[in-house]
Amino acid sequence: MSSEALTSAQYIKHHLTNWTFGRHTNGHWGFAGNADEIKEMGFMSINVDTMFWSIFLGVFFLWMFRKAAKKAEAGVPGKLQNFVEWIVEFIDTSVRGSFSARNAIVAPLSLTIFVWVFLMNLMDLVPVDWLPLFAGWVGQTFFGIDPHHVYFRVVPSADPNATFGMAFSVFFLVLFYSIKIKGIGGFAGELTLQPFQSKNKLVMALFIPINFLLEFVSLIAKPISLSLRLYGNMYAGEMIFILIAMMYSANIGMGIFGGFLQLGWAIFHILIITLQAFIFMTLTIVYLEMAHHDH
Amino acid sequence: MNINLTLIGQSITFLVFVWFCMKFVWPPVMGALREREKNIADGLAAAERGEHEQELAEKRAAKKLHEAKQQAGEIIALAQKRAGEIVDEAKMDARTEGERLVTAARSEIDQEVNRAKEALRKQVAGIAVAGASKVLEREIDESTHGEILDKLMAEI
Numbered sequence: 001m002s003s004e005a006l007t008s009a010q011y012i013k014h015h016l017t018n019w020t021f022g023r024h025t026n027g028h029w030g031f032a033g034n035a036d037e038i039k040e041m042g043f044m045s046i047n048v049d050t051m052f053w054s055i056f057l058g059v060f061f062l063w064m065f066r067k068a069a070k071k072a073e074a075g076v077p078g079k080l081q082n083f084v085e086w087i088v089e090f091i092d093t094s095v096r097g098s099f100s101a102r103n104a105i106v107a108p109l110s111l112t113i114f115v116w117v118f119l120m121n122l123m124d125l126v127p128v129d130w131l132p133l134f135a136g137w138v139g140q141t142f143f144g145i146d147p148h149h150v151y152f153r154v155v156p157s158a159d160p161n162a163t164f165g166m167a168f169s170v171f172f173l174v175l176f177y178s179i180k181i182k183g184i185g186g187f188a189g190e191l192t193l194q195p196f197q198s199k200n201k202l203v204m205a206l207f208i209p210i211n212f213l214l215e216f217v218s219l220i221a222k223p224i225s226l227s228l229r230l231y232g233n234m235y236a237g238e239m240i241f242i243l244i245a246m247m248y249s250a251n252i253g254m255g256i257f258g259g260f261l262q263l264g265w266a267i268f269h270i271l272i273i274t275l276q277a278f279i280f281m282t283l284t285i286v287y288l289e290m291a292h293h294d295h
Numbered sequence: 296m297n298i299n300l301t302l303i304g305q306s307i308t309f310l311v312f313v314w315f316c317m318k319f320v321w322p323p324v325m326g327a328l329r330e331r332e333k334n335i336a337d338g339l340a341a342a343e344r345g346e347h348e349q350e351l352a353e354k355r356a357a358k359k360l361h362e363a364k365q366q367a368g369e370i371i372a373l374a375q376k377r378a379g380e381i382v383d384e385a386k387m388d389a390r391t392e393g394e395r396l397v398t399a400a401r402s403e404i405d406q407e408v409n410r411a412k413e414a415l416r417k418q419v420a421g422i423a424v425a426g427a428s429k430v431l432e433r434e435i436d437e438s439t440h441g442e443i444l445d446k447l448m449a450e451i
Contacts, residue, residue, distance in 0.1 A: 022299065038297060047301040054305060058312045065320045072327035074334050081327075088324045107325075108317035116312060156305075161298060165305025169313075172306075 006148065008246055015128060015242050017151040018047040018159060019135075033149050047159055054156040057119040058112075065115075087115065091281070098285050101292035103177070106285060113166070114281040120157040121234055121273030125266050128241045157276075158234040160227065167227035170284050174222065177291040190294070191215045222287055226280060233276050237269050420448045 006014060013035065020032040022045020031048075032038040038045065068084035077085060091111045099106050131154045136147030156162040178187045195214065196207040244265060247258030424444055 018297070018301075020297075020299075041299070043299050045297075045299045045301075046304055047297075047299065050301050051304050051308070055308055058308060062312060062315050062320065065316070065324070069320045069323040072323045074327055074330035077327075084324060085328055088321070089328065092325070092328075105313070105317055108321040109313050111321060112309075112313045112316045116309075159301065161301035162305045164298065165302045166309050168302070169306045169309045 010148075011246060012239075012242055014148065014151065015132065015238075016153070018153050019049040019151045020045045021048050022046060032151075047153075047161060049151070049153050050156045050159040050162050053123060053154055054116075054120055054162055057123070057156070058116050061112075061115045061119055065111075087111070094282065095285055098282065099289045099292075101181075101289070103288070103292065105173070106288055109170075109173070109288075110281045110285055113170075113284055114277050117157060117166075117230065117280050118273060118277035120155065120162065121276060123155045124158070124234060124237050124241065124269060124273060126154060127262075128238070128245045155234055155238050157230055158238045160231045163227035163231040163234075164223070166280075167223040170226065170287065171223035174287050174291045177288060181292050182294065186294075191219070222283075226283055226287075230276050230280055233272055237265075237272060240265055416448060420444060423447065 017035050017038065020038045020041065021030070022032060022038070022041035023029050024032075024037065025040045032041060032045065064080070065084050068081045071078070072081055072085075088111065091114060092107060095107045095110050132150075132152040133147075135152035136150045139145040139150035140147045153159065178190075182190065192208045192212045192215070193204075194211060196211055198204045198207060241262065244258050244262045247254045247261070249255075
């Protein structure tokens with residue numbers, strides 16, 4: 001489709017490049033024209049497409065739920081309220097199942113994670129060329145930019161920045177509650193005084209660095225695994241959709257075959273996106289539960 | 296995999312969303328859910344209570360009915376007994392009255408008999424005196440022989 005003038009590699013690369021705003025090497029701020037410029041910008045840049053879609057979806061989620069929440073009453077619920085209550089009830093059950101302490105933030109946090117991640121993942125089911133082509137058309141028509149240099153990724157959760165951003169926020173909450181509940185000493189003790197323990201003070205002193213190494217790795221693995229799991233799944237899903245989309249430009253037989261493949265993968269992907277949202281939420285609850293209790 | 300400012304932007308966005316959800320979404324929805332749960336529980340409890348009360352009322356009614364039946368039975372038995380008594384009393388009264396009447400009649404008869412006897416006796420004495428006077432032809436003085444006649448009369 002849009003790969004008429006592009007090779008397969010260029011097509012894939014075009015799809016996997018973010019629309020980036022950042023500081024050019026010459027010190028000016030502006031949109032990056034290609035992948036190399038993005039690389040040069042380094043950390044001082046922001047993925048506009050990721051931010052746009054994530055905020056758009058998040059606001060949509062909150063708007064919808066807020067609308068239901070405002071009208072929420074104990075009487076007979078309407079359709080929207082019913083739907084929202086169904087999700088809230090589901091989240092509440094999940095939180096009650098694995099979180100035993102009392103903390104008002106955990107349930108809303110879980111709800112936000114589940115629905116937001118689900119919506120971001122859901123963008124994966126929009127045919128891969130639609131929104132980038134539209135963005136290219138807008139760029140060309142209104143801004144006179146070569147559509148091949150208009151980059152637009154629509155799945156925020158396939159951008160590691162989004163998943164790491166969330167995972168680090170969760171990690172921050174885990175650290176915050178660990179210290180708040182157990183105290184700095186208790187938290188430090190948890191990091192250094194287990195799993196190896198000894199009554200002999202000298203041996204114990206020897207164990208402390210070993211314990212710390214083990215516990216620190218397991219602590220730091222939490223946000224990393226949390227974010228990489230979601231990112232990896234969504235990135236792979238998006239990649240497969242892109243590969244399938246490339247079949248459309250081969251010939252009509254391949255195109256029809258690709259259509260079936262896309263349908264099959266999309267149906268399978270519905271499971272994955274829901275599952276990933278659920279896993280992200282459940283692990284968050286579990287991590288916060290661990291932060292609230294000695295183990 | 297370019298890590299850039301988006302990371303920080305996403306973290307902030309995420310925390311803002313969580314804050315909003317915690318402040319404006321979760322409490323009202325949860326409140327409505329809890330309230331409805333309570334309402335349903337109350338309704339069920341009220342229904343159960345009503346059922347229980349109905350059961351009790353039915354039991355009470357059955358008991359009342361039983362009592363009333365028993366009382367009616369007692370009253371009927373009492374009435375029957377009383378009726379028997381009245382009949383007995385009436386019979387007794389009739390019998391005593393009859394006996395009294397019989398006794399009165401008998402005494403009257405006795406009196407009548409006595410009276411008749413007296414009259415007869417007098418007549419017999421008269422006849423006897425008349426007869427004797429006829430036989431003796433004035434030999435017997437009525438005043439002289441009155442004593443004898445009286446004795447005779449008493450003997451008869």
